[in-house]
Amino acid sequence: MKRVLIIGAGIIGMLTARLLIKSGVSVTIIEQGYAGKESSWAGGGIISPLYPWRYSDPVTRLAQWGQKYYPAVLQDIHHNSGIDPEYIQSGLLYLDIEDELQQAIDWEQRFAYEFEKLTGDDLKTVEPGLENNYQQGWFTPSIGQVRNPRLVRALREDLIKLGVRIEQQTRAESFISESQGIKGVVTNKGRFYADKVVLAGGAWSAQLLEKYLKTPKIAPVKGQMIVFKAEPGVVRRIVLSKGRYVIPRKDGRVVMGSTLEFEDFDKTTTESVLQELAQEARRIISALADYPIEKQWAGLRPGSVDGVPYIGEHPQLENLYLNAGHFRNGVVIGLASCQLLVDQLLEQQPILDPAPYALTEERLVENSRQIDLSTVI
Numbered sequence: 565m566k567r568v569l570i571i572g573a574g575i576i577g578m579l580t581a582r583l584l585i586k587s588g589v590s591v592t593i594i595e596q597g598y599a600g601k602e603s604s605w606a607g608g609g610i611i612s613p614l615y616p617w618r619y620s621d622p623v624t625r626l627a628q629w630g631q632k633y634y635p636a637v638l639q640d641i642h643h644n645s646g647i648d649p650e651y652i653q654s655g656l657l658y659l660d661i662e663d664e665l666q667q668a669i670d671w672e673q674r675f676a677y678e679f680e681k682l683t684g685d686d687l688k689t690v691e692p693g694l695e696n697n698y699q700q701g702w703f704t705p706s707i708g709q710v711r712n713p714r715l716v717r718a719l720r721e722d723l724i725k726l727g728v729r730i731e732q733q734t735r736a737e738s739f740i741s742e743s744q745g746i747k748g749v750v751t752n753k754g755r756f757y758a759d760k761v762v763l764a765g766g767a768w769s770a771q772l773l774e775k776y777l778k779t780p781k782i783a784p785v786k787g788q789m790i791v792f793k794a795e796p797g798v799v800r801r802i803v804l805s806k807g808r809y810v811i812p813r814k815d816g817r818v819v820m821g822s823t824l825e826f827e828d829f830d831k832t833t834t835e836s837v838l839q840e841l842a843q844e845a846r847r848i849i850s851a852l853a854d855y856p857i858e859k860q861w862a863g864l865r866p867g868s869v870d871g872v873p874y875i876g877e878h879p880q881l882e883n884l885y886l887n888a889g890h891f892r893n894g895v896v897i898g899l900a901s902c903q904l905l906v907d908q909l910l911e912q913q914p915i916l917d918p919a920p921y922a923l924t925e926e927r928l929v930e931n932s933r934q935i936d937l938s939t940v941i
């Protein structure tokens with residue numbers, strides 16, 4: 565195999581491209597907008613599923629692999645691109661998980677996670693800004709995070725330096741196929757030919773496929789976020805409470821997220837969500853009331869059934885591969901999912917059993933309007 569064409573320059577398309585070009589494959593990415601400006605730009609960058617015990621083992625296996633290799637990969641991307649993705653091992657403090665504590669402890673023991681119970685002064689030492697009404701929390705010190713807009717910018721620069729061709733404002737509209745399989749893609753800017761094509765179109769992946777083929781169950785799930793222009797030290801840890809989280813960045817800014825909204829491809833933000841997120845952030849860290857909200861935004865997560873991504877060849881069209889449907893965890897599970905896909909493309913020993921992620925009949929539907937949103941979480 566000499567040439568691979570990737571549709572979509574989000575974190576998934578770009579990490580896939582990076583692995584391929586480092587294996588000597590010629591790679592072109594086509595992107596309908598601009599590289600790294602969709603979900604991969606909008607996310608929180610936490611290198612852990614939010615409540616990891618709620619996910620199935622296939623998600624955990626991808627996450628654990630990523631957590632092991634991310635620090636070195638990020639260092640390499642930083643070094644080659646000259647842009648710091650701002651990886652910090654800030655740790656994650658869980659609050660208000662008493663209802664599911666046993667489940668969390670069982671999971672933590674099964675997967676050998678550090679999960680420390682903190683009370684009183686210990687809790688305050690770990691997160692001094694925490695509101696006084698919290699008496700206990702559970703802390704995982706090893707969890708890290710990246711700053712998404714920096715990470716995608718660094719990745720883009722890294723890929724350009726490595727020799728990947730990135731065609732922006734180029735939308736894949738249909739497939740060029742012969743009896744043996746896919747030969748390329750028709751775009752608004754002309755035809756692109758390749759030996760293999762990878763669809764990494766995030767929330768839009770089903771839209772393109774449904775015109776010609778069965779499609780995986782992927783639907784957009786909107787998440788709104790805000791950021792406080794705070795100072796270093798105001799928040800020190802990622803703190804998660806009742807589905808909402810604060811994430812401290814290196815320069816002191818604090819990101820607060822996020823909502824889960826099924827509103828098709830609409831990315832508008834609302835004042836009511838801004839107020840709700842601000843209130844929740846101040847409920848956890850009251851000092852945030854002293855700092856302005858700098859920005860609000862929304863991104864579209866590629867929601868999939870149980871959050872298990874689709875990784876592998878499409879059963880109806882040879883040489884068309886998918887890597888999509890990472891839902892809330894595209895950063896943490898993306899590194900392993902891209903390696904697993906590349907293992908298949910290069911016919912090498914896979915890092916994990918690929919079966920749970922394959923595009924089997926039961927994971928495909930005729931068109932994306934058939935996707936039952938209640939199953940897509």
Ligand SMILES: Cc1cc2nc3c(=O)[nH]c(=O)nc-3n(C[C@H](O)[C@H](O)[C@H](O)COP(=O)(O)OP(=O)(O)OC[C@H]3O[C@@H](n4cnc5c(N)ncnc54)[C@H](O)[C@@H]3O)c2cc1C
Pocket residue numbers: 571572573574575576577594595596597598599600601602603604605606607608609610611612734735736737764765766767768769772786787788789821822862863864865866887888889890891892893894895896897
């Ligand atoms: C608010 C929010 C918070 C999040 N927080 C976290 C977190 O803390 N940790 C974590 O691990 N994950 C998090 N996520 C999830 C994570 O961001 C996503 O799972 C991940 O970004 C998905 O990456 P992607 O490359 O598949 O999608 P995207 O980044 O959306 O990229 C897909 C790209 O494909 C392009 N495309 C689509 N169709 C076509 C076409 N036909 N032709 C050309 N280009 C096309 C799109 O324009 C887009 O740029 C969060 C997401 C959101 C929205």
